[in-house]
Amino acid sequence: MTKPKVLISDKMDPNAARIFEERGCDVDVITGQTPEELLKIIGQYDGLAIRSSTTVTKEILDAATNLKVIGRAGIGVDNVDIPYASSKGVVVMNTPFGNSITTAEHAIAMIFALARQIPEADASTQAGKWEKSRFMGVEVTGKILGLIGAGNIGSIVASRAQGVRMKVIAYDPFLTEDRAIELGIEKVDLDGLLARADFISLHTPLTDQTRNILSAENLAKTKSGVRIVNCARGGLIDEAALKEGLESGHIAGAALDVFAKEPAKESPLFGTPNFICTPHLGASTDEAQVNVALQVAEQLSDYLVNGGVTNALNMPSLSAEEAPKLRPYMELAENLGSLVGQLAHGNLPKISIEVEGAAAQLNQKPITAAVLAGLMRRYSDTVNMVNAPYLARERGMEVREIRNEKEGIYHTLVRVTVATTQGDRSVAGTLFGSAAPRLVEIFGVGIEADLKGNMLYIVNEDAPGFIGRIGSLLGENGINIGTFHLGRRDAGGEAVLLLSVDQPIPQDVVAAASALEGVKTVTALVF
Numbered sequence: 001m002t003k004p005k006v007l008i009s010d011k012m013d014p015n016a017a018r019i020f021e022e023r024g025c026d027v028d029v030i031t032g033q034t035p036e037e038l039l040k041i042i043g044q045y046d047g048l049a050i051r052s053s054t055t056v057t058k059e060i061l062d063a064a065t066n067l068k069v070i071g072r073a074g075i076g077v078d079n080v081d082i083p084y085a086s087s088k089g090v091v092v093m094n095t096p097f098g099n100s101i102t103t104a105e106h107a108i109a110m111i112f113a114l115a116r117q118i119p120e121a122d123a124s125t126q127a128g129k130w131e132k133s134r135f136m137g138v139e140v141t142g143k144i145l146g147l148i149g150a151g152n153i154g155s156i157v158a159s160r161a162q163g164v165r166m167k168v169i170a171y172d173p174f175l176t177e178d179r180a181i182e183l184g185i186e187k188v189d190l191d192g193l194l195a196r197a198d199f200i201s202l203h204t205p206l207t208d209q210t211r212n213i214l215s216a217e218n219l220a221k222t223k224s225g226v227r228i229v230n231c232a233r234g235g236l237i238d239e240a241a242l243k244e245g246l247e248s249g250h251i252a253g254a255a256l257d258v259f260a261k262e263p264a265k266e267s268p269l270f271g272t273p274n275f276i277c278t279p280h281l282g283a284s285t286d287e288a289q290v291n292v293a294l295q296v297a298e299q300l301s302d303y304l305v306n307g308g309v310t311n312a313l314n315m316p317s318l319s320a321e322e323a324p325k326l327r328p329y330m331e332l333a334e335n336l337g338s339l340v341g342q343l344a345h346g347n348l349p350k351i352s353i354e355v356e357g358a359a360a361q362l363n364q365k366p367i368t369a370a371v372l373a374g375l376m377r378r379y380s381d382t383v384n385m386v387n388a389p390y391l392a393r394e395r396g397m398e399v400r401e402i403r404n405e406k407e408g409i410y411h412t413l414v415r416v417t418v419a420t421t422q423g424d425r426s427v428a429g430t431l432f433g434s435a436a437p438r439l440v441e442i443f444g445v446g447i448e449a450d451l452k453g454n455m456l457y458i459v460n461e462d463a464p465g466f467i468g469r470i471g472s473l474l475g476e477n478g479i480n481i482g483t484f485h486l487g488r489r490d491a492g493g494e495a496v497l498l499l500s501v502d503q504p505i506p507q508d509v510v511a512a513a514s515a516l517e518g519v520k521t522v523t524a525l526v527f
């Protein structure tokens, strides 16, 4: 087997390259490339490991014909076009915890730097000025810290700020009351935070909802003398309005680690009174960089070598414990999706995926993604578990998941039902011995079969002599039958025949089978 090839395109702790090699990948470290240079070489790689300098655009993804996974050694993934990566079937992963303590500590350092004007006082003192009366500070004890975003980093900032006796309030629409109580913080709305906070610290991702969250209008609502820290993303603050607020004195200080445009080698904010900044150093400690480099290399190589999925942003995760249990279900689910996709005609506006018995104890997301991958193969050869849910959404397909913990006839069952113009059509399968996937029902007819290789699905009138006729036809055409499965609704009614054969079935043989007496439909299937 050829080794997967990985490119590390941003500066990263050398442990990343070592881990890739140890885990069976070939790795190139080529940093500081222009987009044009990256475009020329990206086609040869299966994996791409980045930090924030590489921007993964549509053009890069179009050129990345072998790419299977992108790993961000860090948290923010606003430099990756995730919807487009998903449509291309490329998994995008990040390392959500490796640098969060470090970044929270940077925010706390910025709060103190603002409160005591440490950078300006340092520069003045080293310039021989000894301006003792110029640098009057404020205590942080008893002050209100307003967090915008109280996820991983925000909650660490909260605990550190409480340690220095600040009162913490937070605006985060996804923060539950219970979690706020657990963190010892007060959940508020944005206007409440703007009106009350002495210090504001931002800790949200950059999204369409958070972009410009500290707009000119919102900055005007802040308390006079507020100090603002941003160690999250540049686009969260209107930089021009921030400058005006600093110049008017309404804002007593601002500390930015991040800018709307990076690298920020020039900015109108530079030189503004009470403005301090760092060059996106939030994650820059020895500890955090080792953490994220190790994690990204472990996650990417696990995916490329073993198919394990951890911290993916566009695909359900599959932990090391879950993976062996779920793998046979995913095979079953993909085959059931593929069967429905090959048999059902016309547009399929709705699909429901039901897990029953033992299957209902498992993480259903990978099972759903596998069904959709099998089904979507009717539209595209390049579909996989990453882009299948995306393609289903794009086609307006409604996907329903049903979980039924009660065992039925089988100890475990996956049922896939699609809405067609002729009504609902459903197929179901189980696992024999917990690992061997088997079809057990096809469109209301009980039948037991392995879905593998080339198969022929025939619906015919249940009458004597038919099996002989189909056997002869296949034999005359040099097609060897492997397995033979029969099912029927009622004696003398409609019967179903599912054959596995050793050769692909040519269209003229399908046509000849369709013309046999008593035959209703014939479909050649491939799994």
Ligand SMILES: NC(=O)C1=CN([C@@H]2O[C@H](COP(=O)(O)OP(=O)(O)OC[C@H]3O[C@@H](n4cnc5c(N)ncnc54)[C@H](O)[C@@H]3O)[C@@H](O)[C@H]2O)C=CC1
Binding pocket: 074, 075, 076, 077, 096, 099, 100, 103, 148, 149, 150, 151, 152, 153, 154, 171, 172, 173, 174, 175, 203, 204, 205, 206, 209, 210, 231, 232, 233, 257, 258, 280, 281, 282, 283, 284
């Ligand atoms: N300066 C640096 O070097 C670093 C910056 N970061 C940035 O920090 C951000 C936050 O990281 P984590 O705390 O780990 O992420 P997280 O996902 O754990 O937390 C983000 C929080 O923002 C909240 N949120 C989402 N939309 C919101 C909205 N419209 N208004 C208010 N809150 C909203 C979420 O509910 C969540 O609780 C990252 O997305 C990244 O951009 C992360 C690491 C280093």
Ligand SMILES: O=C(O)CCC(=O)C(=O)O
Binding pocket: 051, 052, 073, 074, 075, 076, 077, 099, 280, 282, 283, 284
């Ligand atoms: O890689 C870096 O230095 C920046 C880290 C960061 O911004 C993030 O993890 O979101």
